[in-house]
Amino acid sequence: MSDILTFIIVPALYLALLLLYLVFVPVIAALRGAALVSELLWRYCRLLGGVLRLRTPEFVTIPPYRPADERAHRNYFFGxxxxxxRQLLTLGRRLYVRTVTDAYRRVTADQFTAPSTHRSASVPYGLTLYLGLGVGAAAAAPVLGLLLGLHALGVALLTLGARLTALTLRAADRAVMILRGLPRGMLCPSCFERVPYPAYDCPRTTCRRRHADIRPGTFGLFRRRCACDERIPTLLMLMSRDARLSGHCVHEHCGKPMNPDAGHMPELILPLIGGRAAGKTQLMAAMVKALENTAENGGPAIRLADPESTANQRVLNEVLEIQGHTRPTQKTLPRAHSFVRGSGRAERLVHVFDTAGERFVNREETDALRYIREARTFVFVLDPMAVGAFWTRLDPAGPKVDRTLASTVDPEDVFSRSVQTVRTMGTRLDKARLAVAVSKRDLMTGQSALLPDRPDHSDTTRDWLCERLGLRNLLKTMDLEFGEVRFFCTAAVADEEGRVDPSIGVFVDWCLRE
Structure with missing residues (x-):
């Protein structure tokens, strides 16, 4: 009887129970599979938070971008x-393999290796769990793949949007620059090269890192975040009037500071051409002083554009007020004497270049004056005392004229060499204007024979230069080379109250006319 019980009845009951258990196998397997899917999703969410937010070492598989090496923090969608x-893909794959493997190991240990119940019960249950884990692993793979795919799609779309935004902002900035008459960038007042976009130092005094190109892109769309966490506007049009940054030239041989107003308004370049001691520096000082006088009387506002121009003008104003004479300009390349005239949309950044007269005689020296290529109005300072006919017409009985104040260079020689150089630089002189400033009118006071009959009239001054000083050939050359020529008889002096001679005001207005 015991054999019957052992070998027939018990196995039959066991098989019956197994058959009954098979009814519940799909449910148990489905539940175990769902539990595995839920566990994988929960772990993936933790992984997502760790990679995107916590960024602790266990969530890092690729070295991060270092702001200290790149001088700024990268925009999130530019790298x-x-x-x-990529880290999510790597860590997600590891997470999937590790979670599924650990689940199988737990089932093996609990149901096969060291079961807590009889093996007749643990083995079928373990096999059911195996089935559930297989189903769960198979179901979780496409779900995780879908989540990663959606993440990748979002990154791709947002990256595309960020790049399109950067391109749009750059295009808008480019359009603004073209409208301001700066299609090739701003003029560096030191090396005279065009700068497409200046380099800017971090405004934080404890940092001062120099950023070569702050335009929208890799390191920010609207604001660039320096490695020190200071935020810098990425476009000139995003810089407020009171918070404009002072840029630096990007050319390797220069790197000097530029005007804070560079790029924010149209630029006007005004070269002064003339021989040594022709009166260029004093005329330049009188031009700015005349504009200051006009501003005081309700005319367009004017302000010096940089500390160097401010300091130089302060000294030159003192020379004008004592009716002294400036020292000859140094032969080194000049920095532009820059000022801003006007307000609002009428603002203009004016660069006046006062170059040593020696550079206009030597062709190799003149070639360094690259700013001439950008000029559309030229000023030729003509010292009548440098012309021999001037001294032959001098009245011995009249007031004495100090011959030591005369320029030592023939005006025709200076003009011809300068024109040749400007032409070789590619400037269309037939589209340019020329203002001929006859200087040192104040020294001829009392010598009526030395002055035009109507010093304030262009044609009269022209006739005087032709007929009395014998410069007919020079004036013909001017007419042939330039599209428009105007003559001014100027006195670069100021009275005790700092009021500049009226001849300068008329001259400046014509030069700055657009």
Missing amino acids: PATRDL
């Missing part, structure tokens, strides 16, 4: 987003 996606 870091792709890096995070």
Whole structure:
């Protein structure tokens, strides 16, 4: 009887129970599979938070971008987003394999290796769990793949949007620059090269890192975040009037500071051409002083554009007020004497270049004056005392004229060499204007024979230069080379109250006319 019980009845009951258990196998397997899917999703969410937010070492598989090496923090969609996606792919794959493997190991240990119940019960249950884990692993793979795919799609779309935004902002900035008459960039007042976009130092005094190109792109769309966490506007049009940054020239041989107003308004370049001691520096000082006088009387506002111009003008104003004479300009390349005239949309950044007269005689020296290529109005300072006919017409009985104040260079020689150089630089002189400033009118006071009959009239001054000083050939050359020529008889002096001679005001207005 015991054999019957052992070998027939018990196995039959066991098989019957197994058959009954088979009814519940799909449910148990489905529940175990769902539990595995839920566990994988929960772990993936933790992984997502760790990679995107916590960024602790266990969530890092790719070295991060270092702001200290790149001088600024990258915009998230210009590298870091792709890096995070790659880390998610790597860590997600590891997470999937580790979670599924650990689940199988737990089932093996609990149901096969060291079961807590009889093996007749643990083995079928373990096999059911195996089945559930297989189903769960198979179901979780496409779900996780879908989540990663959606993440990748979001990164791709947002990266595309960020790049299109950067391109749009750059295009808008480019359009503004073209409308301001700066299609090739701003003029560096030191090396005279065009700068497409200046380099800017971090405004934080404890940092001062120099950023070569702050335009929208890799390191920010609207604001660039320096490695010190200071935020810098990425476009000139995003810089407020009171918070304009002072840029630096990007050319390797220069790197000097530029005007804070560079790029924010149209530029006007005004070269002064003339021989040594022709009166260029004093005329330049009188021009700015005349504009200051006009502003005081309700005319367009004027302000010096940089500390160097401010300091130089302060000294030159003192020379004008004592009716002294400036020292000859140094032969080194000049820095532009820059000022801003007007207000609002009428603002103009004016660069006046006062170059040593020696550079206009030597062709090799003149070639360094690259700013001439950008000029559309030229000023030729003509010292009548440098012409031999001037001294032959001098009245011995009249007031004495100090011959030591005369320029030592023939005006025709200076003009011909300068024109040749400007032409070889590619400037269309037939589209340019020329203002001929006859200087040192104040020294001829009392010598009526030395002055035009109507010093304030262009044609009269022209006739005087032709007929009395014998400069007919020079004036013909001017007419042939330039599209428009105007003559001014100027006195670069100021009275005790700092009021500049009226001849300068008329001259400046014509030069700055657009």
